[in-house]
Amino acid sequence: MEVVVARIGRPHGVRGEVSVEVRTDSPGERFAGGAVFSTDPASAGPLTLAAARDHNGVLLLSFEGVNDRNAAEGLRGVLLVADVDATSTDEPDAWSVPALVGLRAERTDGRVAGEVIGVEHGPAQDLLVVKQPSGSLARVPFVAALVPVVDVDGGRVVLDPPGGLLEGDGAPEDAR
Incomplete structure (x- = not known):
């Protein structure tokens, strides 16, 4: 790769x-x-x-x-x-961007949140770019507290975002 x-x-x-x-x-x-x-x-x-x-x-x-x-x-x-060899890494929690792109994004309760379409490198941490079902993009900080599960073999990431970060979580902009 x-x-x-x-x-x-x-x-x-x-x-x-x-x-x-x-x-x-x-x-x-x-x-x-x-x-x-x-x-x-x-x-x-x-x-x-x-x-x-x-x-x-x-x-x-x-x-x-x-x-x-x-x-x-x-x-x-x-x-x-x-x-580079995409499969080899010395870090247990390190994934290549191509391995993450295309993964299904789910919430902790199993609801579909979208699909990972990229990773942006922010100043504090990386951000998972998730295309939500409506087509809008969400940027989720790629930290263990908000992305507790990365299952590349299973084709999914699990998200546990705070209110307002994703669609359908009852945030005020969803009520419009």
């Missing part, structure tokens, strides 16, 4: 280095010299990592064949994509 691990930002200096917005939990493993990344758009790659370094808390990367500021500027906004 392919996942986005970084977004290339602005050039740094005149020798082709670029800053990146990291989108992986393991940058030390992902950004090792010689790593090859697919890109989005595909026309920008593949890119082979020549070096990675930290500069005041910002990850700077250099790629083979990108030797000056102009070439680096041409990569601005490009997404770096890596191939």
Whole structure:
């Protein structure tokens, strides 16, 4: 499975280095010299990592064949994509986004709440994006108190949201 691990930002200096917005939990493993990344758009790659370094808390990367500021500027906004094994993880409560998308969302009493269509990465925690039966979207904080059950094999997640987060829970907007 392919996942986005970084977004290339602005050039740094005149020798082709670029800053990146990291989108992986393991940058030390992902950004090792010689790593090859697919890109989005595909026309920008593949890119082979020549070096990675930290500069005041910002990850700077250099790629083979990108030797000056102009070439680096041409990569601005490009997404770096890596191939990962979706089934392996060291964390017992970690799921890949593709494993979650398509799961049926149920309430603790068994009523259907919708379908998981994505995960948004918020500043405090991830949010499950649930398409409700009406078609509207709900964003449920992906924490154990609100999502007590994730049963990928069973094709469902169980939600225990506070009042007003989902349709049909008696919140004032449902009475309209």
